[in-house]
Amino acid sequence: MSSSKVAVVTGANKGIGFAIVRKLCKDFSGTVILTARDEQRGQEAVNLLSGEGLSAKFHQLDIISLESIEKFKKCLQEQYGGIDILVNNAGIAYKGASTAPFSEQAEVTTRTNFRGTLDVCRALFPLLRPHARVVNVSSSIGRLAQLSEEFQKKFSSQTLTEDSLISLLDQFVQ
Numbered sequence: 001m002s003s004s005k006v007a008v009v010t011g012a013n014k015g016i017g018f019a020i021v022r023k024l025c026k027d028f029s030g031t032v033i034l035t036a037r038d039e040q041r042g043q044e045a046v047n048l049l050s051g052e053g054l055s056a057k058f059h060q061l062d063i064i065s066l067e068s069i070e071k072f073k074k075c076l077q078e079q080y081g082g083i084d085i086l087v088n089n090a091g092i093a094y095k096g097a098s099t100a101p102f103s104e105q106a107e108v109t110t111r112t113n114f115r116g117t118l119d120v121c122r123a124l125f126p127l128l129r130p131h132a133r134v135v136n137v138s139s140s141i142g143r144l145a146q147l148s149e150e151f152q153k154k155f156s157s158q159t160l161t162e163d164s165l166i167s168l169l170d171q172f173v174q
Contacts, residue, residue: 005030006080010061010120011090012036013045016137020087021045025054030084035061035072037090063090063116073123082129088117089137106173113138114169118162147172 007024011017013036024032034049034056036042046058059075062068076083091113094105117136128134147155154160154168 004080005084006033006076006082007031007085007087008033008035008076008083008124009087009089010035010063010117012087013038013041017087017089018045020089020137021056022049022052022054024085025049025056028085031080032056033059033076035059035090037062037068061090061120063120064112066119069119069123073127076124076127082127082132083124084129084132085135086120086124086128086132087135087137088120090116090120091137091139093139103173110169110173115166 005028007028007030009017009021009024009032012021012034018034021032021034032055034042034045036045036058037060039058039060042058042060046056049056059072060068061072092109094100094109098105100108121134125134151168151172155165157164160168
């Protein structure tokens with residue numbers, strides 16, 4: 001088991017996640033793990049970084065698969081013993097021109113961007129070392145202004161619990 005510092009970035013084979021991995025490879029003194037649900041794309045991203053003289057490790061991770069999350073957790077436990085940085089970047093967004101029904105978009109987006117991220121946090125938080133940092137990447141598309149005033153008030157409540165939030169999201173999707 002390695003005792004070096006470890007940074008994990010989910011959804012990192014392209015875009016913002018890839019840029020975060022690139023920057024960590026340059027500035028972080030430890031192991032940087034790039035994750036992606038698609039193994040080929042993840043390996044290609046690691047190879048691209050390698051061509052730039054940067055070193056990242058790849059591990060497959062599909063945040064909507066509890067099996068995938070548990071496999072990744074086990075790997076982290078066995079190989080590194082813990083993590084120092086967790087960047088939750090994995091997520092999806094439908095294109096504005098998508099013809100998918102709103103109900104489908106809401107269900108798929110919520111399942112990935114909220115529940116998937118929550119499942120990763122629940123699994124990996126016990127591996128966080130003292131003084132670890134967690135970054136949750138989001139976008140302005142998730143703003144409350146798109147919701148009815150009733151839902152805005154509920155989502156903004158200072159007493160909102162995790163269970164209540166999950167229930168609210170289920171109501172929203174329905």
